[in-house]
Amino acid sequence: MMKKQSIVSIDNLSKQEILSLLEDAAWFEQHPNHKILDGKVIATLFFEPSTRTRLSFETAVNRLGGRIIGFSDPAATSTSKGETLKDTIKMVSNYVDLIVMRHYLEGAAQYATEVTDVPIINAGDGAHQHPSQTMLDLYSIYKTQGRLDDITVTMVGDLKYGRTVHSLLQALSHFRVKFNFVACDELRMPREFITFCKENHIDFTESTDFSEEVINNSDIIYMTRVQRERFADLAEYDRVKDLYTLHNAMLDGSRENVRILHPLPRVNEINVDVDDNPKAYYFQQAKNGLFARQAMICKCLGINPKQNN
Amino acid sequence: MADKKELAVSALRYGTVIDHIPSRSLFKAVRLLGLEDFPTAVTVGNNLPSERLGTKGIIKVADTIFDPAVINRIAIIAPTAVVNVIDDYAVVSKEAVSLPDEIIDLVRCTNPKCVSCHEPMRSRFRVVSREPVTLRCCYCEHEYSGDKIELK
Numbered sequence: 001m002m003k004k005q006s007i008v009s010i011d012n013l014s015k016q017e018i019l020s021l022l023e024d025a026a027w028f029e030q031h032p033n034h035k036i037l038d039g040k041v042i043a044t045l046f047f048e049p050s051t052r053t054r055l056s057f058e059t060a061v062n063r064l065g066g067r068i069i070g071f072s073d074p075a076a077t078s079t080s081k082g083e084t085l086k087d088t089i090k091m092v093s094n095y096v097d098l099i100v101m102r103h104y105l106e107g108a109a110q111y112a113t114e115v116t117d118v119p120i121i122n123a124g125d126g127a128h129q130h131p132s133q134t135m136l137d138l139y140s141i142y143k144t145q146g147r148l149d150d151i152t153v154t155m156v157g158d159l160k161y162g163r164t165v166h167s168l169l170q171a172l173s174h175f176r177v178k179f180n181f182v183a184c185d186e187l188r189m190p191r192e193f194i195t196f197c198k199e200n201h202i203d204f205t206e207s208t209d210f211s212e213e214v215i216n217n218s219d220i221i222y223m224t225r226v227q228r229e230r231f232a233d234l235a236e237y238d239r240v241k242d243l244y245t246l247h248n249a250m251l252d253g254s255r256e257n258v259r260i261l262h263p264l265p266r267v268n269e270i271n272v273d274v275d276d277n278p279k280a281y282y283f284q285q286a287k288n289g290l291f292a293r294q295a296m297i298c299k300c301l302g303i304n305p306k307q308n309n
Numbered sequence: 310m311a312d313k314k315e316l317a318v319s320a321l322r323y324g325t326v327i328d329h330i331p332s333r334s335l336f337k338a339v340r341l342l343g344l345e346d347f348p349t350a351v352t353v354g355n356n357l358p359s360e361r362l363g364t365k366g367i368i369k370v371a372d373t374i375f376d377p378a379v380i381n382r383i384a385i386i387a388p389t390a391v392v393n394v395i396d397d398y399a400v401v402s403k404e405a406v407s408l409p410d411e412i413i414d415l416v417r418c419t420n421p422k423c424v425s426c427h428e429p430m431r432s433r434f435r436v437v438s439r440e441p442v443t444l445r446c447c448y449c450e451h452e453y454s455g456d457k458i459e460l461k
Contacts, residue, residue, distance in 0.1 A: 085428050105424040107448020126422050128449055 002302040006113045006120040009129040010167045015174035017299075018138065024295035024305055025139045025288070032291070036298065036305055037066030043096040044070035045088070046123075047079065047103040052264070052286070053123050053132070057100050060293040069095065086115045093118040098300055119300040127163055132296055133263060134167040136289035141172075141220055143288065144259040144281060148172065154180040154214055157224035157244045157269055159189040164263045165224060166193060173197075179204040180214050184240040186231060210244055216253045221246070223262045223269050223282075241268075248273040261285050324349070324371040326393040326400075327383070332356050334386040335366030337460055341382045341415065342368075342375070349373055362389065382415055384408040385458060388442055408436050412444060417459045423449035432461065 007013065013021070028034070042061045046054050054072055061068050069092075071077050079088060085108060092099060093116040101109055102123040109122035109129070124130040138148070145151050153172065155165045159181055169179065179197070181189045181204060188206065197204050207214065215221065226244055231237035245268055246260065259281040262270055266282070274280050298305050330338050335355045344351050350371040359365035380392055384406040394402040414431040425432045425448050434444035434453075443454040453459075 085424070086430070103424070104422075105427055106420065106422050107424040107446070107450075110448050111424045111428065111430060125424075126449075 002299075002304055004119045004302040005300055006109075006122075007131050007296055007300060008109045008113060008120065008122045010131045010134045010171045012131070013171075018135075018171060018174065021135060021292070021295045021299060022139055022142050024298065025135070025291040026143070027305060028291040028294040029288075031305075032294070033063050034305060035065030036303060037061065037064040037301070040066040040097045040301065041095060042066050042068055042098045042100060042297070043092050044068055044072075044123075045092060045099060045101040046070070046072045047074045047085075047101070047108070049073065050102050050124060053102060053130075056286075056289045057121075057123060057132075057293055057297075060290055060297055063290070064294055064297065066297075070100075085111065089116050098297065100297075121296060121300055127161065129167065130163060131167065132289065132293050133164050134171050135292040135296060136285065137164065137168050137222070137261065137263070138171055139288045139292045140259070140261055140281060140285040145219055145257060148175040148177070150176050151219040152178045152180065152217055153220045153222060154182060154218040155189075155222045155224070156182045156210055156246075157226050158187045158230060159183040159224070160187040161227075161230055162224045165189075165222065168222065169193060170196070173200050173202055177202070180218065181206045182208070182210050182214060182244065184208055184226075184236075184243065186236060186240070187226065208243075210246075210250075212250070212253060215250055215258075216255070218258055219255060221258060221260050223260060223266070225265075225267055225269055245269050245271060246274055247271045248277055251277060251279055254279065320398060321369050321371060321395045322398055324369065324373050324395055325375055325380075326395060327368040327370075327380070327390055328365070328393060329359065329362065329389045329391045330366040330368065330383070330387045331362055331389060332364045332366050334383075335368070337386045338366070338368060338383040338390070340460060341386070342370075342379065344368070344370065347373075378409070381406050381409055382412075385412060385416065385442060385444070386460070388439065408439055408442065410436055411447075412436065415461060416444060416453070417461045418446040418449060418451060419453075419457075419459055420446065420449050420451045423451065425449070 058068055089112045098119050100121045100123050103125050106126040106128035108125045109120055112120045142148055159165050228237050258279050262282040332355055352369040355366040356364045383390055390406045392404050393400045412434040416434050418425045433447040437443050437445045441454050445452045
């Protein structure tokens with residue numbers, strides 16, 4: 001049996017572990033109902049609501065034959081009576097083999113790993129980390145491009161606050177990837193990540209212009225939402241909000257293999273006229289989350305799915 | 310005459326002298342070492358002339374040799390500090406403080422969304438740079454340096 005482990009951050013995973021998880025995700029896509037978790041109980045503790053992520057994790061467990069306990073509304077638990085996170089984690093640890101948790105506080109999942117021996121999967125801790133989102137992004141890129149090396153990834157929109165782009169950038173730094181960062185000055189990629197790129201000899205460009213040239217030279221276009229509340233000056237928001245909206249006509253000269261990704265939910269940054277273009281991939285991307293999460297659950301439980309076939 | 314000036318604060322027969330503390334960090338150093346509740350003679354001087362720092366602070370603690378793990382705490386806010394161990398009025402060792410790799414429960418994370426601000430738990434920081442001293446919270450990963458480092 002493999003060692004049990006927690007996954008709190010994408011940084012916890014080596015390149016080899018990421019590749020192995022992607023292989024397992026591909027395997028689960030072929031065998032989504034493999035009843036490998038018979039007798040296992042998994043907790044999904046959602047201290048803040050996130051229906052999309054919770055349903056994906058719970059579907060993953062159900063399809064693997066495991067059982068689920070947990071809550072999706074902390075108002076109905078002892079947390080609302082003032083119970084500490086430590087006490088909740090310790091209590092639940094008595095019952096389960098794995099805890100999937102989402103929390104509004106940054107670092108909550110890391111802290112949980114320090115108070116229990118039960119492995120933890122971080123399903124989002126505030127604006128901090130959300131490694132299963134990164135794994136499904138990676139799997140979507142791997143699946144659509146057939147590789148993670150020698151590709152060009154264009155990230156568009158909110159590159160300042162968007163944790164998904166930061167985690168994806170860190171994960172892809174294991175591979176030979178060229179990045180284009182497209183954002184207005186208010187939402188450009190933070191300096192620490194630009195420094196990270198330079199230190200790791202990662203090829204990148206930065207621009208404010210979501211240009212034809214950038215689009216036509218991309219293999220992946222990763223769109224994110226530009227949120228109104230991020231702007232101190234609403235006039236500035238009105239000026240930039242439509243500059244980073246993708247319309248179908250903008251893809252006319254794009255590569256055949258290009259795929260449009262988005263962590264969802266989208267508002268207006270991808271026009272609905274893109275939805276029927278075969279290059280639109282955001283709905284399949286969400287589905288890939290199921291397989292990526294099945295792979296992560298098995299890794300954390302120390303189960304090799306192929307050996308238990 | 311120079312010796313006489315040195316002795317103006319107080320001569321120490323046996324104990325510890327911590328020198329070259331930046332003036333603005335002196336009282337933080339006093340707190341970090343828990344000297345407010347110390348039973349032996351403690352002499353504190355501040356804004357003394359210093360070639361290296363402009364002005365400096367100095368702490369003398371009688372009859373006490375600190376554990377390195379304790380004394381090195383002050384490297385967080387006074388990385389220039391030098392620790393002299395005194396025996397029979399003579400300096401028997403003189404060492405710069407050295408910052409540990411991890412700082413536990415001495416510094417506060419001021420990110421209001423960090424779990425360490427809300428749970429009854431110890432704070433934990435990793436030292437990511439020694440010059441300038443930069444600490445990263447092990448929970449939310451926010452980084453702090455200079456005056457942004459707040460003691461608990």
